[in-house]
Amino acid sequence: EVQLVESGGGLVKPGGSLRLSCTASGFSFTNAWMTWVRQAPGRGLEWVGHVESRVDGGTTGYAAPVKGRFTISREDSKNTLFLQMNSLKSEDTAVYFCATVGLTGGWMFDSWGQGTRVTVSS
Amino acid sequence: SYVLTQPPSVSVAPGETARVSCGANNIGSTGVHWYQQKPGQAPILVVYDDSDRPSGIPERFSGSSSENTATLIISRVEAGDEANYYCQVWDGSRDYPVLFGGGTKLTVL
Numbered sequence: 001e002v003q004l005v006e007s008g009g010g011l012v013k014p015g016g017s018l019r020l021s022c023t024a025s026g027f028s029f030t031n032a033w034m035t036w037v038r039q040a041p042g043r044g045l046e047w048v049g050h051v052e053s054r055v056d057g058g059t060t061g062y063a064a065p066v067k068g069r070f071t072i073s074r075e076d077s078k079n080t081l082f083l084q085m086n087s088l089k090s091e092d093t094a095v096y097f098c099a100t101v102g103l104t105g106g107w108m109f110d111s112w113g114q115g116t117r118v119t120v121s122s
Numbered sequence: 123s124y125v126l127t128q129p130p131s132v133s134v135a136p137g138e139t140a141r142v143s144c145g146a147n148n149i150g151s152t153g154v155h156w157y158q159q160k161p162g163q164a165p166i167l168v169v170y171d172d173s174d175r176p177s178g179i180p181e182r183f184s185g186s187s188s189e190n191t192a193t194l195i196i197s198r199v200e201a202g203d204e205a206n207y208y209c210q211v212w213d214g215s216r217d218y219p220v221l222f223g224g225g226t227k228l229t230v231l
Contacts, residue, residue: 035220047222
């Protein structure tokens, strides 16, 4: 069974930094593309970014609002995905979900974690 | 800019068929995926590649797509289907390849 568990959320001041983690199990993490999606309070889903598997090049991609401030990385030996968030703004307040990208092929997000809450406030 | 347009809300009586639309220019040229999200829970994938169903998702969930509109179809709606539904596409030709629709709240009357 695929399991994704996010951690690292919390309260941070504007301009601060936070690193989120997503620990995976139940599938071949090394071969998986992974993504982060966030949801601001009372709002819809918003794609944050993704990382390819290393065998596919390991390239990352980011949404415009976070590009240059957020960095996605992975540590395959620990089945863990990371989201480094710098220069945080109040509008980054959201629940952050990690998800797998097309484990059986395709461009859908087929398994999701339960999310970790990030609050940016002074 | 490219936007996926969903109606904010859809209401349907139990046992009827609900249709949730997702509109965008030429959306029919790329696969559309649909997610169900209940309050306080993570989204789950209910339809992918326009009309395929992941294992464990009831056959009541299906989808279709035409040139400018994709549609999630929920047959024989049950009270437990009440949720927010989001469409999503991944278009690798764009600088920002992933897009979600704004979401549709399905209310079961």
